[in-house]
Amino acid sequence: xxxxxxxxxxxxxxxxxxxxxxxxxxxxxxxxxxxxxxxxxxxxxxxxxxxxxxxxxxxxxxxxxxxxxxxxxxxxxxxxxxxxxxxxxxxxxxxxxxxxxxxxxxxxxxxxxxxxxxxxxxxxxxxxxxxxxxxxxxxxxxxxxxxxxxxxxxxxxxxxxxxxxxxxxxxxxxxxxxxxxxxxxxxxxxxxxxxxxxxxxxxxxxxxxxxxxxxxxxxxxxxxxxxxxxxxxxxxxxxxxxxxxxxxxxxxxxxxxxxxxxxxxxxxxxxxxxxxxxxxxxxxxxxxxxxxxxxxxxxxxxxxxxxxxxxxxxxxxxxxxxxxxxxxxxxxxxxxxxxxxxxxxxxxxxxxxxxxxxxxxxxxxxxxxxxxxxxxxxxxxxxxxxxxxxxxxxxxxxxxxxxxxxxxxxxxxxxxxxxxxxxxxxxxxxxxxx
Numbered sequence: 001x002x003x004x005x006x007x008x009x010x011x012x013x014x015x016x017x018x019x020x021x022x023x024x025x026x027x028x029x030x031x032x033x034x035x036x037x038x039x040x041x042x043x044x045x046x047x048x049x050x051x052x053x054x055x056x057x058x059x060x061x062x063x064x065x066x067x068x069x070x071x072x073x074x075x076x077x078x079x080x081x082x083x084x085x086x087x088x089x090x091x092x093x094x095x096x097x098x099x100x101x102x103x104x105x106x107x108x109x110x111x112x113x114x115x116x117x118x119x120x121x122x123x124x125x126x127x128x129x130x131x132x133x134x135x136x137x138x139x140x141x142x143x144x145x146x147x148x149x150x151x152x153x154x155x156x157x158x159x160x161x162x163x164x165x166x167x168x169x170x171x172x173x174x175x176x177x178x179x180x181x182x183x184x185x186x187x188x189x190x191x192x193x194x195x196x197x198x199x200x201x202x203x204x205x206x207x208x209x210x211x212x213x214x215x216x217x218x219x220x221x222x223x224x225x226x227x228x229x230x231x232x233x234x235x236x237x238x239x240x241x242x243x244x245x246x247x248x249x250x251x252x253x254x255x256x257x258x259x260x261x262x263x264x265x266x267x268x269x270x271x272x273x274x275x276x277x278x279x280x281x282x283x284x285x286x287x288x289x290x291x292x293x294x295x296x297x298x299x300x301x302x303x304x305x306x307x308x309x310x311x312x313x314x315x316x317x318x319x320x321x322x323x324x325x326x327x328x329x330x331x332x333x334x335x336x337x338x339x340x341x342x343x344x345x346x347x348x349x350x351x352x353x354x355x356x357x358x359x360x361x362x363x364x365x366x367x368x369x370x371x372x373x374x375x376x377x378x379x380x381x382x383x384x385x386x387x388x389x390x391x392x393x394x395x396x397x398x399x400x401x402x403x404x405x406x407x408x409x410x411x412x413x414x415x416x417x418x419x420x421x422x423x424x425x426x427x428x429x430x431x432x433x434x
Contacts, residue, residue, distance in 0.1 A: 003050055005029040011368060012037070014062050014355035020334050021355075022381055027060060029361040032401035036357055039086045051403065052104030057369045059394060061385060062353050063122025063362030064310040065344025068269035068298025071128045072108025073100060073400055076425035077302045085216050085278045095159030095301065097129075097150075099432040105130040107425040108430050109137035110418045112301075114410060115308045119279075119391035120364040122399045125209055125246065125269070125298070125348060127183050129159055131167050135178030142397075142404030143217065143411050144362070146348055148183025148210035153194045156241025160198040177400060178410040180394040181207040188222040195238045208244045208349070214257075215249035216280050232260050242265070246347050248298060249274075250288070251281040258284065262291040262379040267347035270339070272410050273307075282324050285317065286331065290348075296344035297336070310340050314386045333386035344370050361401040366393045 001423060007027040014021055028036040028049070037198045052298070073096040082094035105128065116124055125142035126134060126395075132145040139146040149167055152158035159167075164182070173182035202209045212314050213231050223231045235241040243265030250268045253261065261268070270285050288295050297313045300306050303392035317339070318331040345353030352360040366385070368376055370393045396403035404411050 003031060003401070004048060005051045005053065005401065006049035006402070007055045007060060007363070007365065010053075010058050010060045010365070011095045011378075011381060011389075012355055013337075013385055014060070016354055016356050020337075020382065022378065026055070027355060027363065029363075029398065029401050032361055033356060034357055034359050034361050034363075037355060043278075053365070053396065055365070057378065059366040059368045059369065059381060059385065060355060061364050062119075062341040062355055063368065063397070064120045064340050065348065065353060065401065066116060066121045066299055066308065066310055067246065067267075067296035067306065067344045067347055068271055068300060068386050069112070069116075069124050070301030070303070071112040071126050071134060072105060072302070072327055073097070074108045074111050074302050074422060075104075075429040077306060079430075080303050083278075085280055086091050086218050088278060088304070090415075094155065094157060095433045096429065099429065100129060100157065104425060104429055106133045106137060107422050109134045110141070110413070111422040112198045112308060113137055113141045113143050113145070114413055114415060114418050117141055117397055117399070118394060118405055118410065119309050119311070119409065119432070120366075120394045120397060121308065122362040122364070122397065123344070123350065123352065125181075125210055125346060127185075127212075127248070130161070130282045131171060131178075131180045135171060135175050135180075138178040139176040141410070142178065142399050142402060143305075144350075144399060145178045145387070146181050147178065147210075148181045151184035152189035153191050153195065153196060154189050155185075159188065161190075161194045165201040167195050168205050168207060168336045172207050181210060183210040186212055186219060186222070188219070193248055195240075199238045199240050202244055202364055203239065204367075206348075208246055209240055210246045210248070212249055213247045214252045217252055220252055232257055242268055243267075249280065249283065249302070251275055251283045253284070255287075257294070258287060258291060261288075262293045265294075267294040267296065267343075269296050269298040269347075270313075271300045271305075271319060272300045272313060272320050274304045276316070276320065277306075278304055278391075282320055286321055286325070289335070293433050294343050294346055296347050297340045309391055311364045311386075311389045313393065318386065328336060333383045335378055337386055338380060361398055363398040364394060365396040367395045369409060421425040
């Protein structure tokens, strides 16, 4: 495997600090970091590289960060349709979790991580089960993953607190490309002892905590019924109201709760397509950003989105706010691009999300000759990336300094085998849940 990669004369689009850089340059990778951005000696600048990628017809962007997803259950993708969240969970999702095995989860991880890496997603925060299985699949696929186990001691079919704590203790540091953070499904899915266990595990092992919150008004009410107080008060009671916390959705916080989220340093994963599909509502993202809340983008899972595509999330995140507020100036391309790269990396505490010297070599190369990206000019590249690009434009993907997608195909994974295995296992799982 190449240790030194040069991307020659590519058009780069990336934040470097607070500045969005859009210009033609060369990128040099040494090991798993970006060693240099810019030209060196014209005569010898590529002579020491193990691999030289001609960038003339490519656009380089940082690897996209999926700040909230569920690798599965993939079996119900395209079947769990046309329901609001509470109905959808009861009819499809919880029954699938009740019968899910580690072998089923492996198939889910394989299919989802293959789709993500081919879509330019280089790191995912995955709220799912059997994290050791997910870490193994991530290492085979070549995608970074931070897995927060679904945890519940109220409902069956989720990770038990003692199992989740053990996994956090064992895998909180990266094992190759994967690690485990603390996580749970919803506050109302956990007893007080469960929340205490999760909070303690995160504190003792220095991890983040990931969960859903304020996704629907029903779920907020469930927290009030279970604990007699609103969600942020529960987080505070159990020592979670701080910058370790990453909340998915945040559709229905009050203005005062938004202020507390901002003051507490909590990050938010905005999942616009899922929120629209399940009729959950429109998150007040412009207000979050105005308050200085760190907001990234997530796809949610295949079962509630059908696609694991951050290009789609960037576009929809912008457009849904414009129509909600009737303001065409809201959520400009530069802002949602930053959410998909810099902000997601910040939430995950990674030195990534920027094509910058010393940063992790997670790079996505898009085909600038694709019809949907043209005509392409130097002053419209960011708009084309956000509003026109799709996963089919992903030409090459580099993660941790290694080429993992080449000419649109996985370097490490037999794609046909993964699809066939997912189809077979999906049918078997559907039979089990009736």
